[in-house]
Amino acid sequence: MIRFSNFHSHIRQIPLSVPAHIRDEDVGRLEHSWFGPRFCSQKRNGVGLFVGGRSGLECLLHLHYAPEASVYVVEPDFFLRASLTGLFGTDPRVSIYESLDAFLAAAKDVETLDFVRIDDAYYPTVWTLIKHFKIKALTTEIPFSCSIYDISEQLRPHVSFLYLAHASGRGRGFDKPQPKIAVSVIVPAYGVAAQLPQCLDSLVEQTLERLEIIVVDDGSPDACGEIADSYAQKFPERVVVVHKANGGCASARNAGMAVARGQFIGFVDGDDWVTPDMYSDLYKMAVENAADVAQGGYCLAYEGGLIANSNDIYAGRDGLFKRSGIVDNPLSLLTGQPTIWRRIYAKELLTENKIIFPEHIKRFDDLPFQFEALSLARRIVTTAKDYYYYRQGRLGQDILAKDEKLFVHFDIFDYLKPRVTSRMRNDVIEQLMMVEVNTHIWALGRLDSNLVEDYKARAMRSLHDGYKMLAPKARRKIMEKVNTEIEKASRH
Known part of the structure; x- marks a missing residue:
């Protein structure tokens, strides 16, 4: 008052x-x-x-x-x-x-x-x-x-x-001038020449006028760079291309953010595609509700043309949020599967909090980005409407890994824990611990059997030693789940 x-x-x-x-x-x-x-x-x-x-x-x-x-x-x-x-x-x-x-x-x-x-x-x-x-x-x-x-x-x-x-x-x-660019969409492109045209077609057809598409050719060995350049020539007011030496998806997304001019930033993987109204709807939701993050639903797109509902509990036809509106408890989003591409993020949120993709982490770099962005957002708005088509089963996707590649999870939480524990509340840190628990359970359910014991031992050490700042009661409650679920996952 x-x-x-x-x-x-x-x-x-x-x-x-x-x-x-x-x-x-x-x-x-x-x-x-x-x-x-x-x-x-x-x-x-x-x-x-x-x-x-x-x-x-x-x-x-x-x-x-x-x-x-x-x-x-x-x-x-x-x-x-x-x-x-x-x-x-x-x-x-x-x-x-x-x-x-x-x-x-x-x-x-x-x-x-x-x-x-x-x-x-x-x-x-x-x-x-x-x-x-x-x-x-x-x-x-x-x-x-x-x-x-x-x-x-x-x-x-x-x-x-x-x-x-x-x-x-x-x-x-x-209280600020209307931005010339409402949303910048960053598309990292590496080895996806066969799928990239479908992706870029869906972006140049967006109904949001003040939108820029930044395609980052991450030193791709195929024709991604040439395809991106052809779209920039055809749509010079809408498409920007960044060519760089190969550095991985994190470095490509960071390179895109470095040149982005939009009030909000979105991400689309080069092998996925979106509906024409995705960014106009998300931007409108963000403006209407003064939100830092606007989120929509997504579908799973399988080879052969099959499209399936994601069964996502946070947005989707059968999800927890069956409306468009402000998320009452943003912490509930923190333990969800990393899906950075379904949202737009206020550029100011990212720059003020120095939120970037960790380039030393060569896969699953979206997990730390998502956790930091959602935990620091002042307001998040969501809708159950599906906009994003997430391609499944493409050869080389990180989510298909079953070998030592999954040990990257320990690098991820070694990076994320000090950033979170040094500046966030205990309820956020508890959610981070739950994210780590869920990540290790997922990995143990996929790993080759000869790697399970080594991974499990490292996971238990990381969880036991990395959250001593939490109250014993809170840690004990989470560790009870850990002992049961990790043992169950490691017996697959």
């Missing part, structure tokens, strides 16, 4: 002629930031406009915090206008008009409005105002039938600060 200096003395100035429900609503709106965190000009001598003066309380506060401001009020209601006239009297700082046309006629010399607040009943006037003035800060309620995303896309190019209150009770502020 916002606290204002001398707030109650301002409330007592409201004329008794103002209906009590309007006065009380204005008090509640201000205390609970209905129109966002800004309620007046950021300049002491700025120009403010209130379309719908209501009780006059907002104007009083505006003049209190910006005492040298000029305030214009448009109030079509005769009785409220009369109350406002009585409230402000002959104050030279305040001018009151019965209509927007009257205000426009009187304000011909005004070029910039430092602050504008538009009441819900007069929302359509916003389009007239942006034609006539440069507006620094605009706060307005939009009708229930309008989406925050659609209106923000239209208004952000014209306003430095925008806050949209929605009739549903939700609100969303925008």
